Amino acid sequence: QVQLVESGGGLVQAGGSLRLSCAASGRTFSSYAMGWFRQAPGKEREFVATISWSGGNTYYTDSVKGRFTISRDNAKNTVYLQMNSLKPEDTAAYYCAASGGGTSYYAPSYAYWGQGTQVTVSS
DSSP: OOOEEEEOOEEEETTOOEEEEEEEOSTTGGGSEEEEEEEOTTSOOEEEEEEOTTSOOEEEOGGGTTTEEEEEETTTTEEEEEEOSOOGGGOEEEEEEEETTOOOSOGGGOOEEOOOEEEEEEO
8 A cells, every 4th residue: 555645836936846755655666666646627537658667767748748757666656747947838737656567658547536636827
């Protein structure tokens, strides 16, 4: 069982930066691939980024490549999403998730989810 708690969301102007954190409980955090997803009002949840259990492999959706960076610190049971050059279209609730099956773009691959943190980017 893994419990996930996101933090770091907020209101930022376009072009600004935020760093999201996701703290995980449980001793097996390092065995899970982690992902970030987001959901804007009236839209489906979409994949943002994922990182392998070791941190050696990362993947991003095209719209955030070069602007967002996913990383993890297994000693701290935490995964991060550094978001730079934010755009109004990045506005959404951001969720972290844990997958026991490896990195995936596919939300059902993730067994555990946090409650989400809101990111609002003003123009």
